[in-house]
Amino acid sequence: MKTALIGAGQIARQHLACLQEMEGVDVRAVCDLSPAAAECAAERFGIPKWYTDYREMLALEMPEVVHVTTPPSSHFQLATAALQAGAHVFVEKPATESVEEVRAITQTALAANRALVENHNYLFNRATREILAEIESGAAGKVVHVEALICLDILGPSGFADPNLVHPALRMAGGAIADFLPHLASLAWRFVGPHRSAHTVWAKRATSALPYDEFHATVEAERGTASLGFSASAQPDAFWLRVYCERMQATTNLFETRLTFDRVLSGPKPLRPLWNGLREGRDIRRAAVGSLVRKLSGGPGPYDGLWELLRGTYSALSTHGDLPVGLRQVQEVGELVAALKPREVLQ
Amino acid sequence: MKALVTGANGFLGQHVVAALLARGHAVRALVRPATPVEGLSWPLTVEIARADLRGAVPESLFSGVDVVVHLAAAVSGGEDAQFSATVVGTERLLAAMAHSKVRRLVLASSFSVYDWSRIAGTLNEDSPLEVAPDLYERDGYAVAKSWQERITRAAAKQQGWELVVLRPGWIWGLGHGYLAGLGQQFGSVHLVFGPSTRLPLTHVENCADVFARCVDAEAAAGRTFNVVDSDDVRIWQYLGDHLRRSGEPGFRVPIPYALGYAVTKLATATSKWLFHGKGKLPGVLIPCRFEARFKPLRFPGDKARRELGWVPPHSYEACLDLTYGRPGAPSQGDAVPKLSAGAAPEFPLPASSASTEAATP
Numbered sequence: 001m002k003t004a005l006i007g008a009g010q011i012a013r014q015h016l017a018c019l020q021e022m023e024g025v026d027v028r029a030v031c032d033l034s035p036a037a038a039e040c041a042a043e044r045f046g047i048p049k050w051y052t053d054y055r056e057m058l059a060l061e062m063p064e065v066v067h068v069t070t071p072p073s074s075h076f077q078l079a080t081a082a083l084q085a086g087a088h089v090f091v092e093k094p095a096t097e098s099v100e101e102v103r104a105i106t107q108t109a110l111a112a113n114r115a116l117v118e119n120h121n122y123l124f125n126r127a128t129r130e131i132l133a134e135i136e137s138g139a140a141g142k143v144v145h146v147e148a149l150i151c152l153d154i155l156g157p158s159g160f161a162d163p164n165l166v167h168p169a170l171r172m173a174g175g176a177i178a179d180f181l182p183h184l185a186s187l188a189w190r191f192v193g194p195h196r197s198a199h200t201v202w203a204k205r206a207t208s209a210l211p212y213d214e215f216h217a218t219v220e221a222e223r224g225t226a227s228l229g230f231s232a233s234a235q236p237d238a239f240w241l242r243v244y245c246e247r248m249q250a251t252t253n254l255f256e257t258r259l260t261f262d263r264v265l266s267g268p269k270p271l272r273p274l275w276n277g278l279r280e281g282r283d284i285r286r287a288a289v290g291s292l293v294r295k296l297s298g299g300p301g302p303y304d305g306l307w308e309l310l311r312g313t314y315s316a317l318s319t320h321g322d323l324p325v326g327l328r329q330v331q332e333v334g335e336l337v338a339a340l341k342p343r344e345v346l347q
Numbered sequence: 348m349k350a351l352v353t354g355a356n357g358f359l360g361q362h363v364v365a366a367l368l369a370r371g372h373a374v375r376a377l378v379r380p381a382t383p384v385e386g387l388s389w390p391l392t393v394e395i396a397r398a399d400l401r402g403a404v405p406e407s408l409f410s411g412v413d414v415v416v417h418l419a420a421a422v423s424g425g426e427d428a429q430f431s432a433t434v435v436g437t438e439r440l441l442a443a444m445a446h447s448k449v450r451r452l453v454l455a456s457s458f459s460v461y462d463w464s465r466i467a468g469t470l471n472e473d474s475p476l477e478v479a480p481d482l483y484e485r486d487g488y489a490v491a492k493s494w495q496e497r498i499t500r501a502a503a504k505q506q507g508w509e510l511v512v513l514r515p516g517w518i519w520g521l522g523h524g525y526l527a528g529l530g531q532q533f534g535s536v537h538l539v540f541g542p543s544t545r546l547p548l549t550h551v552e553n554c555a556d557v558f559a560r561c562v563d564a565e566a567a568a569g570r571t572f573n574v575v576d577s578d579d580v581r582i583w584q585y586l587g588d589h590l591r592r593s594g595e596p597g598f599r600v601p602i603p604y605a606l607g608y609a610v611t612k613l614a615t616a617t618s619k620w621l622f623h624g625k626g627k628l629p630g631v632l633i634p635c636r637f638e639a640r641f642k643p644l645r646f647p648g649d650k651a652r653r654e655l656g657w658v659p660p661h662s663y664e665a666c667l668d669l670t671y672g673r674p675g676a677p678s679q680g681d682a683v684p685k686l687s688a689g690a691a692p693e694f695p696l697p698a699s700s701a702s703t704e705a706a707t708p
Binding site: 034036158165295297299 | 424430435479
């Protein structure tokens, strides 16, 4: 499939590294406002053409798939243009900055009969897939509650909280944390379904350029409840996902490879903590080695979900099968993201 | 002449500003919006302009300027952050400069742009540069500096600017005595790969002197110079001097360069075998990066002496005193030279993305 990318920054490199390894994908062009960034990406990944004007690229290259990997404020405009140019679109999260835009862009995709896939990569991480497999096998029972908490130090001066240049994400309601809401919302959506209501707490704990650095929410959804959170101060960095089911609880750190299960076991009840503890110890030791191996392997690392999602997306596009992230999912996750955001943008 | 100095508050930048003032030039110092300037000891004659090159670069930055000394670059952070700050920042600076009357640009490049793997014996200005695809095996700093030089040369050619490219070796001075080229540090243990390897040292004051010369030296126009005080000092000696004079605890473990390099090759082969050609290793175990830090070469740096008549103002021993203070003296020297205060600048305020202010004396 003829593919093109708009945006040649950090996340684009992950997309390109994956696409380079996929058979049947022909990355024809890359576009960035910075000529050097575009040319550098083209040179590094052996892409024949580079552009600084996405309209020109869409018109001349006529790609079948366009990846939108620019800062969030431009996603809606670029994804809409690509859909209208007849391309399927794989857009980085958040797909849009408002619920109105997400409704509009899913309508555009429907009208154009093109795919619109938002990067919900953490649903496709190995650990998440293993938990889902346990649930789908019936062994875990139904999901009762899900917790997702991102602990990530974004207070440093070189990223979101750069005191010299306003990071594009800070223009969104919720600031830098809004950039992570699609991760949290997509996990909640996947495990407990579309939301009915959400109650949020937004707070600022540290002195920085960020409007908020702490976020916590309780969500009532169709099939259960969810607790979602983001902390810039709790350390070390981790992305904790804990899924509570009727007969099993699963805990994973999505930034690493740790995944443990606590199960309702047969046998004497007093011995259950012992067996679960022994199993948990074994899993943690394996994960510790697995994390090191993953770092040394040169593979996607914590982006393994993105690679899996890209493989699934291209496979579905080439076989006209079901997409791993459908339009309904994009819209309902977008609705939850909107419900989680603070009502006022702090200046 | 009036020079616009980007990255003026950086390690090299502060000394370049001082050297320019000492040679009688006027200076407009570009610093980032949030950079504190109170401790910089600049006289009031130094105009301070504030802008982040990754954002909007106002054309008014160049008004009244004769020459740009472009030092701004990221020296740390992830590869993309370095590319953005160093390359995209330069791209925006050059785009704004294209609308100005400035005709000369002095660029701070780096030894990291050379292809160390292909160089044997002597590294000089004619040595091969790192290019794709091997460039992308190097670290983010090397990628960014290579691209910075590449786009600057292209813009200079297109605009007809007089471009002077200066490639300093290891720049050292107060607060920057320890260098990545000294080896690999584990706590107080320093593994020295090739103890007798020569270091392409340039003390920050000597280095700044070359930059100040190049703003108006006729002979510099269109030329590229490596900046090296001398390559007489070996790693073992320098590290010993650093540890002794700084008082840092530590001891040196000599390892032959060839042995260290062989370990990188072995690690690479093992990684490729284990992970089917895709393994990822720490930088020091990647052969081309190891070579760029430790390869034993000669670094004559004689072109600047020959063509510019430059002689490093300070000897190695004097530089040690400037960096660590005289042995037995109560305090360390080598702070940027104190300069007497002058008249306040009269520089009109540019667009909202940048502002100017007088330096606090």
